[in-house]
Amino acid sequence: MKILLVTQNFYPEIGSGANRFRNLYKHLSGHHQVDVLTTEPSYPNEKMYQDQKFWYDEQINQSADIKRIKMRTSKQSRSMAMRLLYYFELGLKVRRTIRKQQAAYDVLYVTTPNIFMPWAAFFGQRHETKRVLEVRDLWPDSLTGIDKLKSFKFIFPVLKFLEKRMYRVSDTIIINNEGFRAHIEQLAPQVKQYYFPNAFNQEELAFSEVTENFKVIYTGNIGFAQSYDQLIEVAEGLEERGIYFNAVVYGMNAHNFFNYIQEHNFKYVTAYHEKSRQECLEMIRTHNIQLSLLKETDTFLTVLPGKIIDGIGCGVPVVTNLGGYANQLINDNQVGYAKERATTTEILDAIEQIKHNHALEQQMRENARTLVQEEFLWEKNIKKLEEVLKQ
Template structure:
């Protein structure tokens, strides 16, 4: 790719996606007859467009669309692009995209009603993020209570709330470690360096194995998204990483993820929780070792039940092959 995916400018990033879409469209057009299944994933919406739109229909090829984010609603909630003018067109493209797909896979049950409303008879399958068997490991944390935040600090994440939580955890003298990347990561790092915090630590990008190893050393995995109906009803990978590592999760999410965490008692989810409510939830786990241990044991059970790839791939394969 010639254009930088992580560019600060939203328009530069759109340019990156357009370049990628052009190359994917050319590949699909040239080689789709050689495959039985084409599986395309979002939230990079340009890839489904390139795969489905203006492509000659090949009956022998099953086209599967995986939805990891509701679009264009999520783009609107980012508030970085002027989508209101084109909203009717974008919603038409969304509906057309679902219709073009033969089958739809979702990583969040909260998406099912939205999709079936647009395409009532479309087969929809729930496939959450998952752990491979060789990624599964559990460790007891050290005596120093620690909170971990891993992943993107971009336009969908609640940057201001992350700053507030960091300030509060510093005052509480709770160690807060962040592995950060994304559009707002440099700004967040500069802020932490400027404030010269003693309990807040920023790390650069790491491999998945390195991230999982570090998560297991912590007492809480934190996940924060912007307080919009779209973002608060997603199932972030960092939530699954916490559950899969046997680490209690604290989040401001609602919907399916909120119920998943609270009903299975693997952490504390406070829908649209304020910074103080999030920190209070962290302190609640810090001050109640029995609660933390219960969350850890429940997370191990939930992992085996829902989030092992070796189990889930069998169900996915069956879904794709079923005519």
């Protein structure tokens, strides 16, 4: 097969979306001709990619399969109007490229949450190629969850209509979270959905034994979707309890977090700037708990963040305030603690319960190692995905 992957985020960018598509490219290109249409790395900012540690995959660095779109506008603007302008520019350039090149491919594989890219790839285009839509976020609902549509409420019904049409003009839909299935089925009941979660490569799997100093870790964005206030409250609670807490953070509220930690002269809480995926995984393995906190909105509490999969893949218990599929996954498999809209006190109590019960922590670690082998291995999942793409 000849496959074109269309994604806003791609290696060497950090984040689960970029890592997911790096793995899709690496595994699918082993047996198929795969090209990637993407942008220049700029998440969370362009400057950080001057550091060569993020460009660790020499195979991709040398590949001619990666087509990067040059953009004039910036997606990192705090202005919603400027961000929309960026998406319109990106959509226009994707549209032109697809119109010229789609006939050369058997599969057009496009991802959300930026729905401007699927719109550009699918709407008003000749349906010459199998259309596969990957849904990693329920956009535009996620915008209401971060209060970014307050000034643009009049366009929300239009966005919802286009969301429904996007699903319906797809031939196949891939979801990375079972929590999305019912929503999409309601809007596009005739289109088949297949679940393929974020995963680990076999070579990435490595586990460490628990350390003497009990440690909690948070890795990732502190942006619109994350609960910054609760993260601060948890940091304060862990400091008071003398529990080590390491946070590898980036995003719009990261500098506030750094400043808060410095101003309060915390002894047990340490903040770190962005790290590569390999560096993050190495850190996670040496900790006792992986923390994941999102804002308490219906949209965000049903997602399955990449940091939860990272924790499970490293054999580390996960503590979170999420509901939905993530909650079910964690509690049913006993790989941590999950309670929808958990208060800070409940989060801290869960951490202490694991801290003071070595047998419980060890059982959660063993359960995580089993779960990653059963459900979260690319080498297994990619074979199933290939069968779907061939249909």
